[in-house]
Each structure stands twice: as structure tokens, then as C-alpha cells.
Amino acid sequence: MKVLIVEDDPLHRSYLNEQVRAALPECTAVIEAIDGLEAEQLAREHNTAHVVMDLQMSKRNGIEAARTIWREKPDRRILFWSNYSDEAYVRGVSRIVPNGAAYGYVLKSAADERLKLALRSIFIENQCVIDNEVRGMQQRSVTPNIGLTEAEYEILMDIALGMTDRSIAQRRHLSLRSVQNRLTQIYGKLDIYQVSGPQRDDGTFNLRARAVTEAILRKLLNYGALERAEADLKAWLSEKM
Amino acid sequence: MKVLIVEDDPLHRSYLNEQVRAALPECTAVIEAIDGLEAEQLAREHNTAHVVMDLQMSKRNGIEAARTIWREKPDRRILFWSNYSDEAYVRGVSRIVPNGAAYGYVLKSAADERLKLALRSIFIENQCVIDNEVRGMQQRSVTPNIGLTEAEYEILMDIALGMTDRSIAQRRHLSLRSVQNRLTQIYGKLDIYQVSGPQRDDGTFNLRARAVTEAILRKLLNYGALERAEADLKAWLSEKM
DNA sequence: AGAACGATTGCGGGTTCCCGCATATTGGGT
DNA sequence: ACCCAATATGCGGGAACCCGCAATCGTTCT
Numbered sequence: 001m002k003v004l005i006v007e008d009d010p011l012h013r014s015y016l017n018e019q020v021r022a023a024l025p026e027c028t029a030v031i032e033a034i035d036g037l038e039a040e041q042l043a044r045e046h047n048t049a050h051v052v053m054d055l056q057m058s059k060r061n062g063i064e065a066a067r068t069i070w071r072e073k074p075d076r077r078i079l080f081w082s083n084y085s086d087e088a089y090v091r092g093v094s095r096i097v098p099n100g101a102a103y104g105y106v107l108k109s110a111a112d113e114r115l116k117l118a119l120r121s122i123f124i125e126n127q128c129v130i131d132n133e134v135r136g137m138q139q140r141s142v143t144p145n146i147g148l149t150e151a152e153y154e155i156l157m158d159i160a161l162g163m164t165d166r167s168i169a170q171r172r173h174l175s176l177r178s179v180q181n182r183l184t185q186i187y188g189k190l191d192i193y194q195v196s197g198p199q200r201d202d203g204t205f206n207l208r209a210r211a212v213t214e215a216i217l218r219k220l221l222n223y224g225a226l227e228r229a230e231a232d233l234k235a236w237l238s239e240k241m
Numbered sequence: 242m243k244v245l246i247v248e249d250d251p252l253h254r255s256y257l258n259e260q261v262r263a264a265l266p267e268c269t270a271v272i273e274a275i276d277g278l279e280a281e282q283l284a285r286e287h288n289t290a291h292v293v294m295d296l297q298m299s300k301r302n303g304i305e306a307a308r309t310i311w312r313e314k315p316d317r318r319i320l321f322w323s324n325y326s327d328e329a330y331v332r333g334v335s336r337i338v339p340n341g342a343a344y345g346y347v348l349k350s351a352a353d354e355r356l357k358l359a360l361r362s363i364f365i366e367n368q369c370v371i372d373n374e375v376r377g378m379q380q381r382s383v384t385p386n387i388g389l390t391e392a393e394y395e396i397l398m399d400i401a402l403g404m405t406d407r408s409i410a411q412r413r414h415l416s417l418r419s420v421q422n423r424l425t426q427i428y429g430k431l432d433i434y435q436v437s438g439p440q441r442d443d444g445t446f447n448l449r450a451r452a453v454t455e456a457i458l459r460k461l462l463n464y465g466a467l468e469r470a471e472a473d474l475k476a477w478l479s480e481k482m
Numbered sequence: 483a484g485a486a487c488g489a490t491t492g493c494g495g496g497t498t499c500c501c502g503c504a505t506a507t508t509g510g511g512t
Numbered sequence: 513a514c515c516c517a518a519t520a521t522g523c524g525g526g527a528a529c530c531c532g533c534a535a536t537c538g539t540t541c542t
Contacts, residue, residue: 009324009349011252083250108250162433162451164444165499178520180500187500192403203405203528204478207500209450210403213467222464226454237445406529416491421530428530444498448530483542490537498529507520512513 002029002046003123006039006065007054007081012108016052016081023116024123036060043069043076050123055082055089061224063092064231074098077122080105081115085134086219091153092228104129148189148220155182157229160212160221171236183208190214243270243287244364247280247306248295248322253349257293257322264357265364277301284310284317291364296323296330302465304333305472315339318363321346322356326375327460332394333469345370389430389461396423398470401453401462412477424449431455 003020007013017030031046033039035057043051051069055062066078078101080093085107097103104122106115110131118129148156158168169179187193192210215221244261248254258271272287274280276298284292292310296303307319319342321334326348338344345363347356351372359370389397399409410420428434433451456462 011256015252159447159450160454162446162448162454164447167445175521177522181520183499184501204408205403206400206405206449206528207403208447209400209453212450212453213401213403213471216464216467217471223457226457230454230458418492419490422490424529425531447498485542486540488537488539490535492535493533495532496530498527500527501525503523505520505522508518509516510518511516 001027001050001123002031002048003027004031004033004039004043004046004048004051006033006036006051006057006062008034008057009054012054019112019115020052020119023119026124036062036065039065040068044072049073049076051076051078052119053078053080055080055084055093056224061227063089063096063224064228066093067096070096070098070101074101077102077126079103079118079122079129081108083108084219085131086222088219088222088225090134091220092225102126102128105134106131107133148186152182152186152189153220155179156186156211156215156220157225158233159183159208160215160226161229161233163233183211186211190218242268242291242364243272243289244268245272245274245280245284245287245289245292247274247277247292247298247303249275249298250295253295260353260356261293261360264360267365277303277306280306281309285313290314290317292317292319293360294319294321296321296325296334297465302468304330304337304465305469307334308337311337311339311342315342318343318367320344320359320363320370322349324349325460326372327463329460329463329466331375332461333466343367343369346375347372348374389427393423393427393430394461396420397427397452397456397461398466399474400424400449401456401467402470402474404474424452427452431459 001024003024005013005016005020007016013032013034017032020027020030031042031048033042037060039051039053040060042048051066053062053066057065062080062082066080069076069078075098080103082089082105090105093103093105102122104118106118106129114131121127121129154172155168158171163171165176165179165183168174169176172179174182187207190211192205192207192214212221242265244265246254246257246261248257254273254275258273261268261271272283272289274283278301280292280294281301283289292307294303294307303321303323307321310317310319316339321344323330323346331346334344334346343363345359347359347370355372362368362370395413396409399412404412406417406420406424409415410417413420428448431452433446433448433455453462
């Protein structure tokens with residue numbers, strides 16, 4: 001049994017290595033990658049079925065890497081080990097988990113015991129383990145998450161990428177008006193209207209731009225998510241020609 | 242001589258502690274804070290003149306904390322110790338350094354030796370030390386930074402916050418047209434026009450929103466910067482009443 | 483002083499955005 | 513089959529945005 005560790009911080013990497021060896025005596029080899037790109041290669045070469053992965057790395061973030069790793073072999077087991085429980089990350093992860101795959105999500109702030117338990121549960125028992133702080137977010141997040149629909153989230157990404165209503169309509173196969181409807185929906189859920197006290201229906205804010213920052217401040221969006229979305233957009237643009 | 246360490250990650254914190262003790266035998270006490278808020282308090286209580294500070298922490302980021310610490314006593318010496326050399330961070334730091342204060346900026350990826358040297362230079366010799374990777378960024382960044390003016394950067398923040406042209410004009414004491422001029426300036430420098438190949442002057446992008454993401458993707462903006470700018474904006478809004 | 487360059491401002495108009503109102507369309511539930 | 517709620521679509525208009533053109537102002541250099 002081999003385990004692949006993906007983590008760019010050397011301190012955390014050696015800590016992980018230690019914890020993995022302690023929790024999994026049946027582990028014969030620990031392979032280390034320092035970014036997502038290297039992870040994809042090493043997973044391919046060594047054909048490892050067990051991966052511990054950090055999110056947010058320089059070259060290729062954890063979600064991207066996980067996506068391609070799973071695309072090649074959907075039965076690999078991946079434990080995500082991250083600093084944050086931001087909605088952007090959780091949504092990103094749950095979007096790419098293949099049907100029935102075993103995976104986990106534990107926070108770096110968790111105690112050693114929790115990490116060890118998760119390692120055994122996922123890699124040995126083939127069970128999913130998601131930290132409570134994270135799972136609690138699935139429904140309603142800490143920052144009062146006004147549960148955006150998956151569809152609305154999609155549109156939110158699009159305006160974050162700077163698309164116009166028209167191109168969004170085209171991309172999502174909707175009418176122009178529908179896009180705008182969803183936008184007003186989003187504006188409402190994000191409280192764009194009454195930022196900074198009541199009586200602020202004056203024109204101090206550009207709704208569309210404001211929605212994006214609001215989303216970022218509420219951690220619905222982050223750098224990694226934007227990066228991924230941008231790549232998807234580029235793909236769509238070129239295939240549309 | 243006392244040293245205050247501000248760092249939310251326990252592994253990094255203990256590493257820092259170790260390095261500080263090794264580099265500074267004259268140091269009699271090491272105090273630890275786990276976020277910016279606690280840092281402000283402890284700096285006040287212990288009246289420490291020497292601080293090592295991480296950027297990006299949960300409760301209050303390093304720049305915010307440094308700002309209030311320096312506001313109270315501008316001759317304190319702060320060494321920023323960060324993962325990234327993003328323009329957003331560097332700009333953020335250089336904006337709040339009091340005139341003539343000694344400070345430093347070293348990356349976490351730097352070797353132990355570099356960290357120790359920086360510690361001695363700043364705390365003992367009272368000299369500024371800025372990592373080369375970081376200083377190189379001051380002029381031209383890795384991602385071809387088309388050097389935004391300080392004024393343009395300011396406007397960029399404002400549209401990132403979702404302000405309308407009119408309110409920006411009001412806030413920056415400019416005419417509406419000037420704001421728009423600066424915007425076109427920014428659009429040009431950020432290459433908003435020819436995203437994804439040539440012949441893209443069609444209306445697939447909303448320039449203003451696109452500029453924001455482009456800035457984020459290029460690391461001119463990040464979460465911390467937005468957070469700070471948002472606070473400033475709120476202050477302005479309320480004082481304007 | 484005069485020339486020259488840049489930044490600021492005003493004007494006008496073409497486009498996009500935001501949304502109220504009204505009309506399909508869809509997908510259950512009884 | 514019927515109704516109902518939610519969603520999608522069309523139309524129209526007021527506001528905001530983007531920008532070309534031209535006049536003004538300020539600074540610097542000769």
C-alpha cells in the first residue's frame with residue numbers, strides 16, 4: 001500500500017508524512033509531491049490509490065489535481081486536508097467527487113487523532129469522512145449562507161468572470177431575461193440592496209460588481225474557484241470558436 | 242528584549258519560535274499570538290518593540306494588525322513573514338509603513354539562514370530587509386505587471402468594491418469623466434480588450450467586472466486587500482453620512 | 483514667456499444593465 | 513384533468529456604463 005502526499009509547505013508535508021506512517025502501519029511507501037502538477041504525474045507513475053491532498057497550492061490547486069486524478073481512475077481515494085472550510089472549497093470538492101468514490105475533508109486545525117482516524121476510515125474502511133465544521137457548511141454556512149442554488153452559483157461565477165448578460169445567456173442556454181432574473185435573485189440573497197444600513201437604494205453601488213465582492217467576502221468565491229472557472233470559460237470560448 | 246510572534250499555524254509558530262531563539266540569544270522572552278486581534282492586545286500589554294508577523298490570518302490579517310500596532314507606536318519593528326509575494330500584499334505593506342520605520346519582508350520558502358539574518362538585521366541593526374523575490378516585484382512583477390499608478394490602483398479597488406462611477410468620483414474628488422478615463426486606462430493596462438486571442442472586441446465581457454477578476458487572477462488584488470478596502474469604504478460611507 | 487505634454491473636464495450618443503409588468507411554460511400535487 | 517407555484521420569456525424604459533472628440537488647466541522644459 002502506497003500513499004501519495006500532496007502539500008507545498010515543507011513543515012506540513014513532513015508532519016503529514018509522520019502522521020501517515022503512524023496511522024497506517026500497512027503503508028509501505030510514502031510519496032511526496034509539492035504541487036498539483038507533480039501530484040498528477042506521480043499518481044500516474046506509481047499508480048497509487050491513496051492520496052492526501054492540500055487545497056491551494058501554487059502550480060495547480062488541489063481541486064484541479066483531484067479532478068484529473070479521478071478522471072483517470074475514479075476509484076482512487078482522496079483525503080483533502082485544508083486550512084479553510086470556505087464554501088468555495090467545499091462546493092469545489094463536492095462538484096468533482098465521482099459517484100460512489102471514497103473521500104474525506106478534514107481541517108488542518110483538527111487534532112492529530114482526528115486526522116489519523118480519517119486516514120484509516122478512508123483508506124482502509126473505504127468510508128467518507130467529512131469534518132463537522134465542513135459538513136455543517138454543506139447546508140447553511142457560518143456566514144449566514146442564503147443557500148444559493150447550484151444554478152445561481154453558476155451564474156454568479158459567470159458574472160465574476162466578467163461575462164455580459166448576453167454571453168451568459170448563450171453559454172447557459174437561457175434567454176437574456178432569465179439571466180437577469182437570476183441575477184436579481186442573487187442580488188437579493190446576497191443583500192446587495194441594503195449594504196451599510198437601510199435606505200441605501202441610492203446609486204452608490206454597481207450591483208453586478210458588488211455581488212462579486214460580497215461573494216468573495218463571504219467566501220463563496222475565492223482565488224482557486226476563479227482560476228478553475230476561468231479555465232472552463234476559456235475552453236468554452238475556444239470550442240464555440 | 243522581547244519578541245512577539247504572530248502566526249495562526251501551530252507548526253509554523255513553533256518553527257518561528259525556535260528560529261527566533263536561535264538567531265537572537267539576547268531575546269529574553271518570546272510571546273505568541275495566534276491572530277491579528279490578539280497581536281494588537283499583546284503588543285500593547287507587553288510593550289514589545291519587535292514583532293514577527295504572518296499575513297493572512299483568520300480574525301484580523303497581518304496588515305490590519307500592523308497598521309494599528311504602528312499607529313500606537315511607530316518605532317516598532319515588524320518582520321512580515323508570508324507565503325506569497327503577491328502584489329496585493331506588497332502594496333498593502335508598503336502603504337502602511339510609517340516614515341523611517343524598520344521592517345522586513347521574507348518569504349516562508351526562504352532558507353533558515355535568510356530568516357535568521359533578517360531577524361538580526363531588523364531587530365538589532367535596525368535595518369530594512371526585503372526578500373529579492375519581493376523587491377523585484379516592486380517594479381515589475383512576474384505576471385507582466387503593467388505598473389498601475391497608485392491612483393489607478395485606488396480606482397481599481399473602488400470598482401472591485403462595487404462602487405458606481407459617480408460615487409467613486411465623489412469619494413476621490415474627481416469629475417465623473419475623469420473616473421471613466423482612469424477606468425479605460427486600467428482596462429488597457431490589464432489587457433481587458435484582447436482576452437482570449439485577437440478579434441475580441443465583441444460584447445462577451447463586461448469590462449468593469451472583468452477588470453476585477455483579471456486583477457485577482459494577476460494577484461493585484463486578494464481577499465485581504467478587499468477586506469481592508471471594504472472597511473475603509475464603510476468608514477467613508479458613515480462619515481459622509 | 484512660450485511650447486509641449488499630460489491629466490481633467492464637459493458633451494453626446496451608442497450600448498448594456500436593472501427591473502416592473504405581463505405572458506408562456508414547466509412540474510408536481512389532489 | 514385541474515390548479516398552483518415556480519421558473520422562463522418578451523417588452524419597454526430609465527439609469528449607468530464606455531468612449532470619441534474637443535476644450536481647459538497644470539507642470540515642466542527650453
